[in-house]
Amino acid sequence: MFKKILVANRSEIAVRVIQACHELGIKTVAVYSEVDAKALHVRLADEQICIGPPDAALSYRNIPNILSAAEITGAEAIHPGYGFLAENAHFAEVCQSVGIKFIGPTAENIALMGDKAKAREIMVKKGIPVLPGSPGVIAEEKEALEAAKNIGYPVIIKATAGGGGRGMRVVTQEEDLLSAFQTAQAEAKTAFGDSGVYLEKYFIEPRHIEVQILADERGRTIYLGERDCSIQRRHQKLIEESPSPAVDESLRREMGAMAVEAAKSVNYCNVGTVEFLLDKDHRFYFMEMNTRIQVEHPVTEMVTGIDLVKEQIKLAAGQPLDLRQHDVRLRGHSFECRINAECPDTFTPSPGTITNYRPPGGLGVRVDSAILCNSTVPPYYDSLIAKLIVHAENRDAAIARMRRALDEFTIEGVKTTIPLHKRIFDDPVFQKGRISTGYLERFISSEPARVSGT
Amino acid sequence: MFKKILVANRSEIAVRVIQACHELGIKTVAVYSEVDAKALHVRLADEQICIGPPDAALSYRNIPNILSAAEITGAEAIHPGYGFLAENAHFAEVCQSVGIKFIGPTAENIALMGDKAKAREIMVKKGIPVLPGSPGVIAEEKEALEAAKNIGYPVIIKATAGGGGRGMRVVTQEEDLLSAFQTAQAEAKTAFGDSGVYLEKYFIEPRHIEVQILADERGRTIYLGERDCSIQRRHQKLIEESPSPAVDESLRREMGAMAVEAAKSVNYCNVGTVEFLLDKDHRFYFMEMNTRIQVEHPVTEMVTGIDLVKEQIKLAAGQPLDLRQHDVRLRGHSFECRINAECPDTFTPSPGTITNYRPPGGLGVRVDSAILCNSTVPPYYDSLIAKLIVHAENRDAAIARMRRALDEFTIEGVKTTIPLHKRIFDDPVFQKGRISTGYLERFISSEPARVSGT
Amino acid sequence: MNLKELKELIELIQKSEIAELEVEKSGVRVRIKKESISAPIATAPVGAPPVSSVPIAAPALQIPPRAPSAPTGWSTLKSPVVGTFYRSPAPDADPYVELGSVVKKGQILCVIEAMKLMNEIESEWDGKIVEILVENAQPVEYGEPLFRIEPLAST
């Protein structure tokens, strides 16, 4: 096992990694930009090294300074957290070349999964369902009819040069295709000066379901249930839960097996997440694989009782996975709310000084945060400042627990997404688990216009 | 189910009860003394009623004011927490007479278990092992020999008028009894002017093990594993854990069955705890039954996943227990550290204003507290200000987690027992689980003398 | 502490011949005192506020005021129990007192019902009722102000 790990990150995930290291008896080195000198991760670590100015490109993404920091402190491994250098294949490679263990999968794993077209190709080869679509631009009507038939209705016609909904047409049956195809081409031509369009499978109210996997160097790979991350705004997840209200035991086993297959197909090692789109008919499609610990990993920890960051470090140290698939048993239900320092109505960032902070406590409540009273939320980084996670015996009880925990949560000095979370957890549609990736935009637009929240 | 509950307590347990009520959709009424006007339980409750001056006898123990508060707010039930009126049979009776549900067992249950001699008598009748001892004062040598033989060596001779160790003699074998008996009588005569002595079983390094039970009105009774509360100073528990390192599955079943039998023998209903002394040879003896929710209930919640306060409220509302014994499965290991506002070396209380507060967070860490930044710890009440609870996959992992959580815990402005907890969790003897009720006094006296801690 | 407060502090130090500074927050407390020669603090020019009274984030910590304080000289009779406030002994009876009533110490001013018991509340002073702070049949908590009384010179 490692004796000392450098944590190449900041905020709550740096704190989370330092906690796991200390529980494993491993010393920690915090790196920080000048603006983070008083941050909690700096306080909690055994050693601290300033690696640059506030701009992340010159500090938290500064590969030479981070590696030098590891060198002068004698750290044997680097934990990248998420974001910054976590999915930078070059960084993983340089780490390897200088003999420092990168806590994550291999540089090859990262590079491969970062190339979405290549990853998709491999999955297709392995018989894993991927998002159906036409291979490229479609010029001829006949070609469009054939592609749509192959994909299966409904399909969406999109402009290759497109954006903002223009040149887009959803077609639910064959007889409407040709007219929609022509309109889309004309619209694309007018809007972008390019009439090129392509076809994709159109999903009505899909869910974002992802499967957590753990894999050791010998190829033993298990899955740890799924997370439902359908509550998103502009592809930013806001609330996650495990298990998904849409996944039953048999679907879980099926998706789990596919996720394990996806990981094995690239000789994946360490923690990883396979993201699927799940349609209304419970068909699922591979979207991509994330080769890092994820923001929402706690909900999986709560229902499985497995410490993913500790497991991750043990796997990186070359230890064999001592868990078997049958050891993984889900218990209860867990939610995570991302508390961002932003206006809960306009979503504009709200950096500043936190003048009062009291996290909720009690049974089944977990808070991952790096907030200290009088600490500042600098404007340079991600607006995520805390994660509120609850666990209870079932989904209804977990909703009740989250509502009371949100009520108890005190953060003053910056605006946060707490009021929005409260409104979502009060919504009967959400409470019934009738969510999809379109839920949040619809929920927000259905609310009466509001003045800046508290 | 109740619509509104009055919480007749303060500090962390009042907060705990309010949290459970809100999760069940029940409105809450906080009562408070003048000094607690800004306390967290007052803030969190839906309604607040001041019931008297700081002196608890005139506020938190003021039965007329508490019942009037319930009356004017329309509360249907009163949760007494622990301490104050929680084991006051008269209060339970008055509640019943005015039609307000006392959340706890019946007044008869409380009265019976409050009468230690009577409780012991009932247990003996039911075949439950009790602490062996002579029935009363022993005057004759022959009588002493016979009593000692019945009890079994080692025995302890105690002065009936005694205290402070005088008139006490431990006897490990029969041939030493008579001389010790005579000396004890003489010593008792000199010290207290009364030569009366009696005999009791003497335990070497016993453990305090207690079994949590749940019982509904129809008599269905289950046990929820045990808690080891051996870490005590002057009979005040400081650290509790579940499961006990000294209890294996077969002993757990045996003690559980006895605890259930003890509860059933008095038609017990609601939550309760049966306290046993466990000797080195794994024989156990009934000590007493506590007829309330206990300070240390969280460790049981962590390993069983069962919310005891929610269960307690449901039972008080007359709902049948929907858990069966086979539903109760222990998972992992849990510790609780009682954080008292007192000097960690001299144990003198340290009331004052909390100038900085940041509880630890992350996986497997729970904090039950009512502390707010800039809140005061008044000198009028118990010094318990927070409970730090951890849960992990096994005892070693739970120790590692507690150590890191203690390191993370910031409380400034008052002295707390945190430094003492850190030292105990660093102690290899404690880490190996070699604890008994004598552990803490011995540990403290074995430490080098220290100046006032931080 | 904001910029304004800091400026005040600095001005104070600059203007005064003696300087006394006390800062306390979040567990750190600094007090700096500088005197020219050894003039006692009492010689500080009158009019300069004592520096230690600058309010530096000083949260009140004991009993919060639950009602606006009365004009100087008025006394406030507070409820000694929790219950329901009644101005008269029975629904159809006259109130014990009205606004402007002159009352004697020991005279009953109202009853508070608690647990079906009527607690008669007596005046603690000789005086005139100048405010009645609770409506009839309203619940009151411990310490809740009931009446404001303008004391009369003791006869």
Added chain:
Amino acid sequence: MNLKELKELIELIQKSEIAELEVEKSGVRVRIKKESISAPIATAPVGAPPVSSVPIAAPALQIPPRAPSAPTGWSTLKSPVVGTFYRSPAPDADPYVELGSVVKKGQILCVIEAMKLMNEIESEWDGKIVEILVENAQPVEYGEPLFRIEPLAST
């Protein structure tokens, strides 16, 4: 902050003709400065330690002073990288500069080894080396002060 540190502070203030105090902890920062008339700080009697160097368990809010600030007029050259500080290009070579060396802007003052690369660190000013703040072969972090340089009037 303990009593001893406070006493030191007070003594300092009392003894010195000018007083400059900076206390910072837990998010509150207070800086008090008093000068007799308006003499520049540089006229402080040599021998009295600069007040700002009193160690007051002072985690700074923004960029922490990792070394005492220099007298006015001195410039501080800080490390632009993380690595190991060497005063000479090779173990057996002479140091680039010594205390008192007069250097030109752009002149190499030291190397910092990072990832097996030797980063040559150049002076940003014409001036005289008045302090060398890091020992040879010691690790340095980003922004760590390396040299104090007394600038010379530009030629």
